[in-house]
Amino acid sequence: MIEVHNLTKRYRGGTAVDGLTFTVEPGRVTGFLGPNGAGKSTTIRMILGLDRPTEGTARVGGRPYAALERPLTVVGALLEAGDLHPGRSAREHLTWIARTNGLGRARVAKVLEQTGLTEVAGKRARTYSLGMKQRLGIAAALLGDPEVLILDEPVNGLDPEGVIWIRTLAKRLAGEGRTVLVSSHLMSEMALTASHLVVIGRGRLLADLSTEEFVAAHSGSNLEEAFMRLTSDAVQYRAGGTR
Numbered sequence: 001m002i003e004v005h006n007l008t009k010r011y012r013g014g015t016a017v018d019g020l021t022f023t024v025e026p027g028r029v030t031g032f033l034g035p036n037g038a039g040k041s042t043t044i045r046m047i048l049g050l051d052r053p054t055e056g057t058a059r060v061g062g063r064p065y066a067a068l069e070r071p072l073t074v075v076g077a078l079l080e081a082g083d084l085h086p087g088r089s090a091r092e093h094l095t096w097i098a099r100t101n102g103l104g105r106a107r108v109a110k111v112l113e114q115t116g117l118t119e120v121a122g123k124r125a126r127t128y129s130l131g132m133k134q135r136l137g138i139a140a141a142l143l144g145d146p147e148v149l150i151l152d153e154p155v156n157g158l159d160p161e162g163v164i165w166i167r168t169l170a171k172r173l174a175g176e177g178r179t180v181l182v183s184s185h186l187m188s189e190m191a192l193t194a195s196h197l198v199v200i201g202r203g204r205l206l207a208d209l210s211t212e213e214f215v216a217a218h219s220g221s222n223l224e225e226a227f228m229r230l231t232s233d234a235v236q237y238r239a240g241g242t243r
């Protein structure tokens with residue numbers, strides 16, 4: 001479970017995250033939606049202890065990230081900017097993470113298999129397509145067999161096959177009882193992937209409801225347009241440069 005309470009991040013230039021409170025439950029895929037600049041990445045960074053909140057708290061598996069003894073066994077994350085060494089192979093990359101986190105080598109073989117990378121595991125990362133890099137990022141996130149998975153914009157730039165693969169994987173992980181949070185700025189994609197939605201705009205919570213409820217409320221209209229309407233104030237605020 002992920003519990004976010006009154007989470008706030010202010011920068012000198014403005015407020016990126018503004019008093020957010022929501023819970024991400026296990027056993028389902030939760031879509032974390034908002035237009036560009038809404039504060040999704042900043043929220044995720046605070047959940048993962050990479051950014052310090054100005055106010056409020058974020059807990060993963062019942063504790064703040066910093067209090068987790070073996071973080072990779074509790075939460076795995078795929079962030080937008082991967083830190084992949086181009087000269088390293090997938091197997092070397094994963095083995096290094098496993099070793100520095102006290103995880104057994106058997107996990108490396110397991111996550112390579114789970115992400116379909118076994119056959120290319122010896123190739124250097126510089127030869128990988130974007131789709132393969134995303135799979136490797138997900139393999140690293142799965143290494144500690146964590147109960148919580150956070151994927152930040154995982155389908156950006158992927159071809160249709162890659163998009164379907166991520167969608168299927170997210171659902172499978174949730175089906176295993178894990179907590180899965182997937183961020184996106186595309187309502188149409190989340191409608192196919194997530195069974196629950198947390199929508200933010202301008203750092204504030206706009207909606208926290210099941211995908212079914214959202215779709216039913218906007219049946220007959222284009223989902224992407226309905227999402228744009230919901231977040232339109234946030235977009236106008238941003239475009240006006242008043243942040």
Ligand SMILES: Nc1ncnc2c1ncn2[C@@H]1O[C@H](COP(=O)(O)OP(=O)(O)OP(=O)(O)O)[C@@H](O)[C@H]1O
Pocket residue numbers: 011012013015016034035036037038039040041042043185243
């Ligand atoms: N280090 C920083 N200093 C100042 N402002 C920041 C910093 N990081 C983020 N912001 C601002 O906070 C706001 C939220 O950014 P964030 O990246 O969290 O949004 P997002 O919803 O993830 O959008 P995107 O999908 O475009 O990354 C933006 O206006 C951004 O410019």
